[in-house]
Structure formats: C-alpha cells, structure tokens
Amino acid sequence: MMPEEINARTDTGRHNNGGISRMVRECRPYIWGAKLCRAYGLQGRSITVAIPYLWMLLLFMAPFLIVLKVSFSEIRIAIPPYAPLFQFIDNSYIQITLQLKNYAMLFKDALYVNSYLSSLKIASISTIITLAVGYPIAYAMARAPREWRLTLLMLVILPFWTSFLIRVYAWIAILKPEGFLNIVLIWAGIIDKPLIILHTDWAVYIGIVYSYLPFMILPLYANLEKMDFSLLEAASDLGCPPGKTFWKITFPLSMPGIIAGCFLVFIPAVGEFVIPDLLGGSSTLMIGKTLWTEFFNNRDWPLSSAVAVVLLLMLVVPIVWFQRFQARRGAVDVV
C-alpha cells in the first residue's frame, strides 16, 4: 500500500470513465495529490491508517484464510496435524488436493446438524427472553429522573466489566439442586422437591440472558432516552389507552434499539462456549462446544476448521446486515 496512492485515490476514485482521457485526468491530480500530501504532512495520515490496517490483515484476515485452507485438508498424525494442500511433484507440477470429506461429514453426521440447529434455537429463544427482560429495565431507566440516569447506567455496565467466566460460575451455586434458588423456594413453601435446573437447557437460557443483558439494555436505553415523550402525551390526549400507546408509538419508535440489542445478543450467543459448557448438560448441543470438543478432545483440526467455516457462513449474513444497519445509524458505541 503506497501512502500517496491512498490519498490520491480519495480524490480521483469517483471518476471511473476509463480510457485514455481518464489516465490524463487521473495523472495530474495524482502528482498534485502527492505534492499536497507532502505539503500538508499527510504521510502521517497514511501511516496512521496503514499500521492498524496491516495488523488486522495479518492477525484477523490471514487467519481466516488459513482456517479455510485447513478445512479442506485431511487429518494426519504429525505436527501440524493436517495434510498440506499444495504439493510439488517432480519440481514442475503443483498438486492441489481439496478434501471435501470434512464438509460432507458435517452434513452426514447428525451431531453437527443438530448442534447448528440447536445453537440457533437456543440463541433465538434467549434473545427473545433477554428482550422481554431488558425492555422494561431500559424503559424505566430512560424515564428515571435525570440525576439518577448516569448512576443507573453505571450499575448496568459494571457487571459487564467483571469477568464473564466468574459471572457464569456464580450461577452454578444458585441453580444446583442444593443451591440457593432451591433453598429459597423450598423455604418459601413453593416447591417441596428441589428443581433440577443446572445441566439442562434452562440453565443455558438463564446464563445467556444474565450475561448478555447489558448488551440489550444499552442500545435500548440509548434509543428510548432520545424519544420524544410529547408524542405519548399527544396520544393520551387523543384518548389512546396506555397499552395501545405503547404498542402503537413507543415500541415502533424503539425498533432501531431493539434490532441493535437483538443482534448484539444473538450473534455472540450462537457461538457461545463457556455457558453451555458450565451450565448446560451433556444433552445441550451448541456448536461452540462441539467445535471445542472436536479441537481439544478429538484433535481433529481440519474438521473443527470446517465447523468454524460453516458457523461463520451462518453468521456472515446477520453480521453484515448488522454492520450496514449500524453504519446507517452512524457509529454507535457498543460498550
């Protein structure tokens, strides 16, 4: 990446008519652009972009290409434990072996198909529960007296800063058969036999809702706080009952916040590992856990790469969609 080139392109990139006339047109701004760059010290600018850019290309983009490559290779007992894709034969040919076995395996073996489907199911259900739990909280925060709001916001963000692993661990002691929840429920006389929640899907739902609640509340709050409450006043003046006002006005107006919150919960929840591993049972299938097992226990690097590629393909649509959505709304702080 040439420093001048980036800046020159920013000026001339819009003229794309092609042909000689374009070359002539582009030539002069190029020289001028370069001169202007030097005059205004814009090389510093290019360096500022180039360093993080290269970093991300090397440590984010390149690794994905390697995952893609490994997913097409075959497992073997060696270091590294996969066969090379490219092989030189007699120094004059390159043999490329694309092994589709791993992908075939993902569709043949019910374990993988079920893991993907069950991840989507668990993530969707937890997203809906998180929305139902988070909305009233965000709404109340937006309506709270102004001097409380910053403190409330701090209180919601604070758990997000403390360790994820620790917060998930804390739920084990609450949910297990002799845990706090059962002690309280039995003491209150609501149940007489301990509920079995730990190591079931229910525990996973609770874990996801608990861990990702701040991600839902923050965008909702940011949206609801900006809402024009005089609209609600107008509706009630015109005789609209409160319930109807909510569904007709507040809810549709908060849609951008709802969408942002749901994506921030759903996308990471699909690939979650810690929560299903610690709170879920052996029957709780989630793809992050399956990938982990495949990698660490079965040491099948090509197959786990294939699992990762398919998971990424599944998430690419929501991720790109979400980015477009965020870009349209302008940069919104995620944290």
Added chain:
Amino acid sequence: MKKFTTFNKLSIILGLSFLYIPIVLLVIFSFNESRLVTVWAGFSTKWYGELMQNQGILNAASITLKVAFISSTMATVLGTMAGFSMSRFGRFRGRTLFNGMIYAPLVMPEVITGLSLLLMFVAISFNRGMWTITLAHTTFAMCYVAVVIQSRLTSFDRSIEEAAMDLGCTPLKTFFVITLPIIMPAVVSGWLLSFTLSLDDLVIASFTTGPGATTLPMKIYSMVRLGVTPEINAISTIMVGVVAAGVVIASFLHKRSEARIAKGEMMAGAAP
C-alpha cells in the same frame, strides 16, 4: 408526562437484583468457614490465605497481568490510530474492509477467533506461549478501543484543531497537543476495557496458549470443572474487586476531566 411509575421502579429494582445477586452471593460465600459453598458456617478469611499459598494460581495471576498490561497498551495505541482513521480520514481506499475488520471481532464467536489465530501461529511456526496470547488479545481489544475512540471523536469540536493548524501547528503536533488531551478519558477507558477483556478471556487464550502459559481464567476454568469451591469464590472476589475499583476510579477521573474541559471551553468561549 414523563411519569416514573411504580412499575418502572419495580423493573429497575428487579433488574438490578438479577444482575447483582449472583455476584453478591459469590463474594459473601468466599468468606465462609465451611467448604460447602451454600451453607453458612461463620466468617473466615482462610480461603484467601490458602490462595496465597497456591503457587499455580500465583503464577497464572502473574502471567495474566503481564499479558493484560502489554496487550491493552498495544491495543490502545493501535485502536486509537484505527478509531482516528475511521472518524477523520473520510473515504480512503479499502475503508469498507477496514471498518468490517474492526467491527467483526466485536461480535465474532470467540471459538472462531481463537481457532483461526492458533492455526496461523502454527502455520508460521510461531512459538506458542505468553506472546501469542498477547498478540491475540491485542487484536480483538484494539477493535473495542477503536469503537470507543471513534464514538468520542464524532462529538469532537473540530474548530479547536483547525485553529491550532491555522496558527501553524503541524498535524502531528496538533494531535498530541490538542486532540489527545481532549480525548484522553476515552483513551483511558479504552485501555481499561482492553485490560479487563484480556483479564477475562478464557476461550481465545486456551486456543493460542502454549506449554507453560496458563492464564488465570484457564486455571479457574479447570478448577470449576471439578466443582464449586470457596477458593474459586475467593479469587473471583479479588478479581471483581479489582475491576470494580478500576471502573469507579476511571469514572471519577472521567468526571473530573470532563468538568475541567467544560470549564476550559467555557472560558475560551467555545461552549455553545
């Protein structure tokens, strides 16, 4: 009509209880005399004492702190550059890809990030250990820093920078003398965020680690798998305490510096 109803109060109280009760229980039972985590048998700090004798945990803690310190510092520098590029440089070539690469790690499942980084370190035969974890943490933390810095810069009064440049200040100097001091609270909170993210990470560290480099979350995870014990509660309490103190100090600094900036702007007549 902005009524703050009983329902509103109730949802805040219930919501905050839901968020805090698990952590509070965890902290309380770290001081429990008994080995049973759910039965109270009197106050004791013996689990903290035992923690201090556990060489494995102390080693893990020291590696974790080193990794967190180095990676968050690198992530803050890189992330500030990235955030600055995203908010100031308009349309440069490859901007879409750049933005994509910055936003994607925020929502990318950790198992994918971890696996891909490991496969790359193996492919280039990089010796795995503390440094590979540090590089991995720098990579995902810098994206968070970039987003924090970018959102701070969008609400930035650029006329101050323009004034400096009109008076002959070079762009580099303008950045260090004008821009950086003003966005410093965002830089500090970016650093703190990176630090806690690194302190917290289990999945990416497990993938990218090598022999001998066990971080605290990895250690805790292997202990948790064997069951709930007061020792884990004790480490957790220390970690929660450190983070909470950090956040409170940061918000205090933030408020003070905001107040100072507001005062400065008012005196300069720059406030609207």
